[in-house]
Amino acid sequence: MNQEPAIEDLLRELAPQVLGVVTRRFGDFAAAEDAVQEALLAAALHWPRDGLPDSPRGWLIQTATRRQTDQFRSEQARRRREQAAALQEPPAANVTEHDDTLILLFLCCHPALTAASAIALTLRAVGGLTTAEIANAFLVPEATMAQRISRAKQRIKNSGVPFRRPAADDEWEQRRRSVLHVLYLIFNEGYASSVGRELHRVELSGEAIRLARMVHRMLPEDGEVAGLLALMLLTDARRPARTTSDGELIPLAEQDRARWDQRLIAEGVALIPAGMTAGAVGEYQLQAAIAALHDQAARVEDTDWPQILALYGLLERMTGNPMVALNRAIAAAMANGPAAGLTLLEALDEPLAGHYRLDAVRAHLFEMAGDTRAAVAHYRAAASRTTSVPEQHYLTIQAARLSAPAQRPGGPPGQPSA
Numbered sequence: 001m002n003q004e005p006a007i008e009d010l011l012r013e014l015a016p017q018v019l020g021v022v023t024r025r026f027g028d029f030a031a032a033e034d035a036v037q038e039a040l041l042a043a044a045l046h047w048p049r050d051g052l053p054d055s056p057r058g059w060l061i062q063t064a065t066r067r068q069t070d071q072f073r074s075e076q077a078r079r080r081r082e083q084a085a086a087l088q089e090p091p092a093a094n095v096t097e098h099d100d101t102l103i104l105l106f107l108c109c110h111p112a113l114t115a116a117s118a119i120a121l122t123l124r125a126v127g128g129l130t131t132a133e134i135a136n137a138f139l140v141p142e143a144t145m146a147q148r149i150s151r152a153k154q155r156i157k158n159s160g161v162p163f164r165r166p167a168a169d170d171e172w173e174q175r176r177r178s179v180l181h182v183l184y185l186i187f188n189e190g191y192a193s194s195v196g197r198e199l200h201r202v203e204l205s206g207e208a209i210r211l212a213r214m215v216h217r218m219l220p221e222d223g224e225v226a227g228l229l230a231l232m233l234l235t236d237a238r239r240p241a242r243t244t245s246d247g248e249l250i251p252l253a254e255q256d257r258a259r260w261d262q263r264l265i266a267e268g269v270a271l272i273p274a275g276m277t278a279g280a281v282g283e284y285q286l287q288a289a290i291a292a293l294h295d296q297a298a299r300v301e302d303t304d305w306p307q308i309l310a311l312y313g314l315l316e317r318m319t320g321n322p323m324v325a326l327n328r329a330i331a332a333a334m335a336n337g338p339a340a341g342l343t344l345l346e347a348l349d350e351p352l353a354g355h356y357r358l359d360a361v362r363a364h365l366f367e368m369a370g371d372t373r374a375a376v377a378h379y380r381a382a383a384s385r386t387t388s389v390p391e392q393h394y395l396t397i398q399a400a401r402l403s404a405p406a407q408r409p410g411g412p413p414g415q416p417s418a
Contacts (some may be wrong), residue, residue: 007047010056011040012128018060019125020100026068029107030153033125035068036060101126102218105211108152109178112159117152118182119189124149127207137204138189139196179215180228180284183208187232191239192388199243199390205236226271227285233268234291237261249394253300265295286315305335322351330361338368356385360395367402376402 015036022032039060053059108122120138123129129137135145190204212229219225241255269292272285290311297303312328315321325348333341342365345358352358363378376399383395 007044007052010052011043011060014057014060015040015128016101016104016126017057018064020104021061022064022068023104023107024100025065029125029156030150031068031071032064033153035064035071038067039064101214105179105215106175107156109175109182110156110159111174111178113152113155115182115185117148117155118178119186120145120148121152122182122211123186123204123207126211129203129207133203137201176222176224180224183212183215184228184284186211187235191235195387197247197389199247199249199388200239202239205232205239208232209236223280224282224284227282227288230268230271230288231284231291233264233271234288234295237264237268237295243390247390249390251394252294257298260295265292268292269296283315283319286311286318290315303334305331309335322348323357326352326357326361329365333365333368338365341365342369354385356382356391356395359385360391363395363398367398372402 018039019032019036022036023029026032042063043056043060047053047056105122105126108125109118113121120134123134123137124131131146131149132142134149135142138145187205187208190201190206190208193199193201209229209232212225212232216222216225216229237260238252238255240261241257241259242250244250268288272288272292290308293304293308293311309328309331312324312331316324316328325344329341329344329348331341332344342362345362345365348358359378359382363375363382366372366378367375379395379399379402383392383399386392386395
């Protein structure tokens with residue numbers, strides 16, 4: 001039996017744990033990653049032939065430690081550092097039991113890094129994706145992504161950030177928020193790619209869900225972690241119905257709900273009560289509650305828009321995010337008529353100036369109100385501004401449909417939780 005896929009999955013799971021141990025021991029993130037990559041390569045070459053060792057994790061830690069120790073010994077200028085690392089080396093029995101993955105994730109998502117750098121470093125160090133895979137996902141040259149990752153590691157090294165669990169409550173909260181935000185951005189880019197010909201980048205959304213599950217296992221009492229995981233699951237459940245066989249976008253109102261993944265919906269809904277009772281309600285919990293209301297409606301006509309509108313009101317007051325306000329305008333239009341939504345959009349002309357989604361939503365609401373000419377103008381404006389090919393196609397088709405004699409109701413590609 002060919003066990004290579006199983007070995008590949010095991011190495012991907014163990015990689016961040018091993019990197020955490022080696023980084024903690026030697027204190028050099030960049031050098032530790034190089035050593036771990038060499039250990040993973042050695043395992044990929046030897047394990048399929050020789051069989052799995054009794055302790056795969058311990059084997060990788062020992063091999064990576066040996067690689068880094070050899071590197072230190074080859075550099076005379078770092079002899080003192082080698083001796084210090086040797087003195088700090090924990091007993092072998094404890095090394096294989098301690099899991100530093102969460103600390104590693106905190107390090108990769110440090111607030112000192114830009115969002116783009118934190119995303120790249122997280123996918124590389126914790127997710128186990130190669131630089132080429134990350135570059136391909138974000139449609140940039142591999143050399144560009146390699147430089148981004150290298151700069152992120154250098155910035156962490158220069159900042160003197162210790163490899164440890166944050167001791168102070170305020171530091172813990174700041175790092176926790178950064179981790180959740182980075183995972184949220186990775187998922188969103190995978191679920192609705194901002195550039196290119198594909199609407200979905202499943203490798204990104206799937207990796208975000210995997211990492212969110214991992215964080216949830218480590219912090220099971222954290223309501224916002226549960227909320228973020230629930231939001232991802234409830235949103236990803238609709239992915240099979242979001243496109244036609246040709247890859248064209250299908251808005252939420254027109255999706256075949258029989259194609260939604262009921263297993264993911266059930267798992268996501270089950271996470272929400274635990275999250276809501278685990279202290280103060282956060283933004284990801286509120287977004288998950290909104291997603292659940294969409295997913296639990298058997299038909300689009302059954303959607304509880306007044307409740308969704310109320311939740312968006314809470315979320316807007318909590319975050320002040322103009323994109324939340326945009327979704328609230330849609331909910332207001334669905335609950336109280338298009339005029340209510342169009343009125344709320346007026347306040348977003350400055351904060352969302354030039355954003356295609358503002359034009360797309362305005363087009364849909366003008367269409368609901370029967371103002372075809374204004375709807376066509378805004379659909380065209382939105383199509384000219386988006387960098388997503390599937391969304392551009394959809395918006396162009398909507399403008400052409402309204403310009404033709406036969407008209408069919410549509411919906412904005414950015415309809416809440418679509």
